[in-house]
Amino acid sequence: MKKLISILLCSVFAFLLFGCTEKGIEPNSESVDYSSEFSGINGCAVFYNYNEKKYSFYNEQQCNTRYSPCSTFKIISVLEGLKNNVVTSESSTMNYNGSKYYFDTWNKNLNLKEAFQTSCVWYFRQVNDGIGQDNMKKALNELNYGNCDVSQWQGSGMNDTPDTNGFWLGSSLEISPVEMVNVIADIFEGKTDYNQEYIDILKDVMKSDVEGVYGKTGTGRDNTAWYTGFYENENGKIYFAVHLDNKTGKSITSADAKDIVNKIINNKYK
Template sequence: MRNNMKNRKYFYPLIIGIMTALLTFTGCSNYNDSNTETMQQDVEKSAETDSTSEKFSEAESPEPTITEIDWSDYFGGLNGAAVIYDPTEENYMIYNKELALTQRPPCSTFKIISSLISLESGIINPDDSVRPWSGEIFWNEDWNRDITFSDAFRTSCVWYFRQVTDDIGKEKMQAELNKLKYGNCDISDWKGTLNTNSDNPALTGFWIESSLKISPKEQVEVMERIFGNDSTYTEKTQNILKQVMLVTEPNVTDIPVYGKTGLGAAENIVVDAWFTGFAETIDGNKYFCVYLGQSDEQETSSAIAKQIAIQILNDNF
């Protein structure tokens, strides 16, 4: 637009000059200096309008509002935070704002992202997604077998997604995280050597108590970028993700809830517990995240984070 403005600056005066010369040469007595001045004013007015339009188009849309809400009763004394984003109202409902803005390792909630990237790029074919078990005995019995994508997601099979992540590769992973604005976007500890709770390369990665970090509010923003109206991801990919993220426990939810838990430990102590995703309501999607930090006096788990999230959603939507 600025180039067009620059061209008009020189183009209109040239036209005015040519028209004035032609009309004078043909003896047009009705065309005088007053006409020239009027045309010049019209040109300047047009330029001013274009300038205003340019400023308007470049102006950023208003930031969503933040409403702080006391949801402490749901947490029962646990150290935690909750964020729900309502796109219709362009409003964040936040409990414990300080913790909601604090970045922590995403742990297994990151399986949403690795699934998204691998489904979109064809690394995972849902119809032929079995990966063979190495024979190594893992602490989770559900992982000790050949396993499909959907089962790996629902059982949060780390070795499966460790392989998927390596198939995606560093370059593509970094580009996709930058696109999603995923927390600090730091995948520098690719193998997860910073993880003090495990030194098994099949069970570690940059997303498990390592270099990658994200806040509960950022988790919600990423969910909206994936499943919102402005998503750049295919409907097919979104629908496959929804299938594996659906909370199907009977009599648990009054509305469809899609999410993923995550749990991180350091020196065998739970330090991060997550449940993030979205709920389908009659007023549209509501994007949510519940996070629980380390608690010395009470049990902390991703199952509790999930329970808290579902209760808040059921009671408020």
């Protein structure tokens, strides 16, 4: 009886750990060597073949480590913005306030698609504030989005102005690459309560310059970077997340993460 109780307790603990909080390595997984694609940059990659239910990991310990999502969080902001009627279409425009931002592409009125593709922080600061902290917290809990922590709503102050800071930028919210892949797969495989119309809009703004690849970049102030999304062909979708953490190496940006993903897709999945 004691042995049975111990087994049951262990089973419950495992469910709580992997089913509700951190989504660890799934049973159908493999370790792969993407060192040639990374070219000496420290980082990790997880690719998830949805049809085969198979995860491929490069540096799997890092794949299960949580980091700030940075601008990849705009994926969630788009969906929640549409759901809460803060924005209604790709052409929903926010007015530029006249400030001089670091990127010239931010220094004008922008619509949703333009803001997503130029990764404009001030635009999505307005979107997230329109959604509200309580609604966002609820959404992240439902999505199992990392630690779901939006407590530093205004951010850590890492950037110069309030409208370029937020909980998703080097602040309270963190998510691991494998959790990121699972969230994006749930969204695009119809496992969330988002309307298909919203998902279609998100897919359109995520479209990259590489055929079949949809994604969002993110760059941290501490020489870290993301690229996450999916590759779609006639056989289905391959979900991916690459995170670079090159604090002691050469300077990197999200363009490096994007380049690594495109190399992996070209070498393994095409």
